[in-house]
Amino acid sequence: MSKKIVVIGGVAGGMSAAVRSRRLDEKADIVVLERGPYVSFSNCCLPYHLSGEIEESCTLVLMTPHELQTQYNIDVRVKNEAIDIDREAKTVLIKNLETGEEYTEDYDYVILSPGAKAVDFPIPGLDTVPNFFLRTVPDAAGIHDTIKEKNIKDIVVMGGGFIGIEATENLRLAGLNVTLVEAAEQVLLQYDEDMIQLIHKELYDQGVNLKLNTRLEKIEDNKAYLSNGETVPCELLVKAAGVVPVSDLAEKAGLKLTEDKYIDVDQNYITSDPSIYAIGDAIKVTSRLAGDKIGLAMAGPALKQARFVADHICGIPTVNTGYIGSACIKVFDWNAAVTGLTERRLKELGKTNYDYAFVIPKDMVGIMSGSNSQFLKVIFEIPTGRILGAQAVGKGDVVKRVDVIAGMLKFQPTLFDLKDLELCYAPPFSIARDSVNFAGYVGLNLLNGVYRHVHVSDVRSLVEQKAYIIDVREPDEFDLGHIKGAVNLPLSQLRERMDEVPKDQPVYLHCRSSQRSYNALLALQQSGWDNIYNIAGSMLGLSYYEYFKDQTTDRESILTEYNFN
Numbered sequence: 001m002s003k004k005i006v007v008i009g010g011v012a013g014g015m016s017a018a019v020r021s022r023r024l025d026e027k028a029d030i031v032v033l034e035r036g037p038y039v040s041f042s043n044c045c046l047p048y049h050l051s052g053e054i055e056e057s058c059t060l061v062l063m064t065p066h067e068l069q070t071q072y073n074i075d076v077r078v079k080n081e082a083i084d085i086d087r088e089a090k091t092v093l094i095k096n097l098e099t100g101e102e103y104t105e106d107y108d109y110v111i112l113s114p115g116a117k118a119v120d121f122p123i124p125g126l127d128t129v130p131n132f133f134l135r136t137v138p139d140a141a142g143i144h145d146t147i148k149e150k151n152i153k154d155i156v157v158m159g160g161g162f163i164g165i166e167a168t169e170n171l172r173l174a175g176l177n178v179t180l181v182e183a184a185e186q187v188l189l190q191y192d193e194d195m196i197q198l199i200h201k202e203l204y205d206q207g208v209n210l211k212l213n214t215r216l217e218k219i220e221d222n223k224a225y226l227s228n229g230e231t232v233p234c235e236l237l238v239k240a241a242g243v244v245p246v247s248d249l250a251e252k253a254g255l256k257l258t259e260d261k262y263i264d265v266d267q268n269y270i271t272s273d274p275s276i277y278a279i280g281d282a283i284k285v286t287s288r289l290a291g292d293k294i295g296l297a298m299a300g301p302a303l304k305q306a307r308f309v310a311d312h313i314c315g316i317p318t319v320n321t322g323y324i325g326s327a328c329i330k331v332f333d334w335n336a337a338v339t340g341l342t343e344r345r346l347k348e349l350g351k352t353n354y355d356y357a358f359v360i361p362k363d364m365v366g367i368m369s370g371s372n373s374q375f376l377k378v379i380f381e382i383p384t385g386r387i388l389g390a391q392a393v394g395k396g397d398v399v400k401r402v403d404v405i406a407g408m409l410k411f412q413p414t415l416f417d418l419k420d421l422e423l424c425y426a427p428p429f430s431i432a433r434d435s436v437n438f439a440g441y442v443g444l445n446l447l448n449g450v451y452r453h454v455h456v457s458d459v460r461s462l463v464e465q466k467a468y469i470i471d472v473r474e475p476d477e478f479d480l481g482h483i484k485g486a487v488n489l490p491l492s493q494l495r496e497r498m499d500e501v502p503k504d505q506p507v508y509l510h511c512r513s514s515q516r517s518y519n520a521l522l523a524l525q526q527s528g529w530d531n532i533y534n535i536a537g538s539m540l541g542l543s544y545y546e547y548f549k550d551q552t553t554d555r556e557s558i559l560t561e562y563n564f565n
């Protein structure tokens with residue numbers, strides 16, 4: 001007998017589950033309910049309509065109900081909201097939002113993919129300016145059209161997560177003045193604080209008025225009043241202060257929820273009712289690396305879960321191997337990618353047995369035009385050398401490097417695997433020893449105790465403590481900018497002048513990107529110095545790390561000049 005599948009939510013997860021179900025079962029009766037006006041649209045591309053990169057909002061819609069009916073024989077009903085599920089009778093109560101009519105649809109299986117919704121909270125004066133979320137095609141079109149119609153110049157974006165940053169970038173590219181207000185001390189909390197300073201710098205350099213540790217308190221007379229006491233012009237507000245799972249229908253139907261209101265599912269994405277599955281932003285998944293349950297509001301996981309449940313319903317063997325969490329973003333001229341566990345997450349998990357390699361190799365052979373430095377951080381477990389996560393930021397193809405590590409992370413890789421990874425090489429694409437190999441070398445050196453290091457985030461306090469810091473670059477490089485108080489002892493003169501290096505206190509070495517200082521360190525260490533550290537990231541890493549806070553607070557710089565090259 002043919003089965004009947006009712007899918008609730010017709011975008012990423014829901015529509016993928018419907019189409020896969022059709023491929024596997026030509027006879028199945030498949031109904032998709034979507035309360036919005038569109039199904040199968042590209043949420044991820046919505047921000048790019050704001051800059052005009054995607055010119056017409058209609059192109060954001062990938063397939064219409066008519067196409068889905070004729071090509072896949074799927075009964076897609078937009079503006080139809082599932083308002084209750086009678087699990088005894090196995091029926092869904094549906095409201096046609098255009099006519100107000102309510103009707104029921106019976107089912108053998110329900111697939112819930114209701115997504116997440118933007119966090120909303122009252123802001124005094126909100127109704128005095130146009131204000132939008134950025135979650136649907138009408139949202140994107142509304143922002144775009146309102147800006148044009150009202151000749152808007154000044155926008156406030158509330159929230160520096162992925163959506164807030166993408167909205168900011170695209171509005172700025174459209175020539176608007178954008179203030180980005182973020183309550184945390186950094187944007188993009190999926191990345192570590194040290195890596196995200198590069199993105200803060202890029203936002204600042206591109207003219208974004210970035211306000212961290214700040215909340216939007218009220219709007220009055222086209223001005224936003226901020227918790228730091230400032231007021232900024234605000235003719236339109238984009239609200240992107242995070243998301244929460246949509247689980248009200250599941251709750252009403254008596255399905256089990258997690259404490260934080262996600263729909264609870266087992267390893268097969270089955271809810272507390274064996275006929276009802278749930279996928280996408282509304283559920284938590286198992287972290288393959290930490291073993292706990294995490295919310296992962298991203299398209300890739302939703303689509304994988306969609307395929308999984310369609311397979312499971314249709315009797316195809318499936319295995320849930322958990323999720324590592326991989327994400328990337330373009331921020332003007334820079335790209336940032338992350339996979340696996342970050343330092344922040346490890347701290348939340350109470351872990352201390354880790355360290356990380358921080359390297360800044362070029363993305364392609366340095367003498368090739370268009371080569372760029374890549375800032376790559378690879379976190380590993382001590383003493384096993386197991387790789388826990390990676391982040392990369394740079395102008396070039398950093399996503400490729402993190403994807404390589406993401407691919408490995410599913411298979412419990414160690415630094416030894418990273419060191420020996422064989423990747424494609426020709427000068428326009430990479431270097432013969434790719435960034436990820438470099439990270440493997442550095443990580444193994446640290447794991448094996450070949451040398452010790454400190455991080456860019458440690459240097460300010462070292463300077464304040466008047467620690468002994470040696471800059472091993474050449475004098476002309478030193479003169480262009482250096483750490484205040486650092487001694488210049490070039491690698492090229494080190495062997496003749498070794499006796500100038502003190503033995504009675506810790507010594508911190510650096511150069512431009514830590515390679516020359518690594519050589520200097522090993523020479524000193526093998527000549528009897530044992531209290532000696534490399535500053536990972538050196539002048540380049542430090543310049544990027546310090547810059548944004550130096551520019552936006554009244555603290556004194558620890559550098560005489562920055563070195564960004």
Ligand SMILES: Cc1cc2nc3c(=O)[nH]c(=O)nc-3n(C[C@H](O)[C@H](O)[C@H](O)COP(=O)(O)OP(=O)(O)OC[C@H]3O[C@@H](n4cnc5c(N)ncnc54)[C@H](O)[C@@H]3O)c2cc1C
Pocket residue numbers: 008009010011012013014033034035036043044045046047080081082083113114115116134135136162163246249279280281282296297298299300302
């Ligand atoms: C602006 C933006 C940019 C993004 N960029 C990226 C990106 O670059 N990379 C990435 O990985 N992810 C990105 N995402 C996240 C990604 O889009 C989501 O993780 C993914 O869409 C989740 O799929 P889902 O099926 O769970 O929910 P959705 O795709 O949101 O679909 C849920 C649908 O269910 C409908 N619905 C809810 N309740 C009912 C009901 N009772 N009856 C009928 N219909 C209902 C909703 O109207 C909604 O259309 C982005 C999201 C947004 C909004």
